[in-house]
Amino acid sequence: MKNWFVLQTKPLxxxxxxxxxxxxxxxxxxxxxxxxxxxxxxxxPCYEFVHFDYPSQYRLVRFTRGVRRVVGNERGPIPIEAALIQEIKAREVDGFIILEDDLGPPEPGDLIEVVKGPWRGLKSIFQRTLSGEQRVMILLNYVQYQGKLIVPRNQIRKARP
Incomplete structure (x- = not known):
């Protein structure tokens, strides 16, 4: 009977x-x-999933060029649930997995942190998303300066409390 298994590959x-x-x-x-x-x-990195019949196809999989091992223990490879594969596939858009920020999208008033670009490390207050949802406006509040800064949306995330 065919099952899904995890393969560890050689780097790259x-x-x-x-x-x-x-x-x-x-x-x-x-x-x-x-x-x-x-x-x-x-x-x-260095892992992927393969659907095969163990033990009849084990040698074919294990000795494929680039495979380091089939993940398992002393009794053999450990099958994984097909539901896990489906959960991962459900996050695909155009063939690529979409990773969602576990803190969710920022709302006006949320504390955010700039994670890329020249303002990296800056903590600020999220004000609003600008046209096209590619840019956002954040509020700066320093000792003798208050201002607004516009940065690309992909350069910020909600700050952890």
Whole structure:
């Protein structure tokens, strides 16, 4: 019976392992994320999921070029629930996983932190999202200065309390 298993790959070999296992007729799921600047990364570096029949296809999987091991214990590989794969796939948009900030989007009045760019590390108050939702306005409040700053939306996140 086929089950999903986790593979550990050699560093930067996820894509070749995915290709080779697909060519062998196996189901492979290699979740990726796309950064704001367009770069693509593995969601789980050096790991991907493969759907195969254990033990009959184990050697095919284990000895595929680029595979370090099939995750398991002394009794063999440990299958994972198909529901886990579906949960991860449910976060895909256009083939890439969308990671949501666990604190949610900022609301007016929320304390935020700038996490990228020249203002990195600055804590401020979120005021509003500007047209197109790509830029936001934050309020600066320093000893003898109050002002507003407009920054790209992807450079801020809600500050942890």
């Amino acid at each position: 070999k996820e894509a070749i392992v995915e290709t080779l296992l697909r060519q062998a007729g196996l189901g492979v799921y290699y979740p990726r994320i796309r950064e704001e600047d367009g770069r693509i990364h593995s969601l789980f």
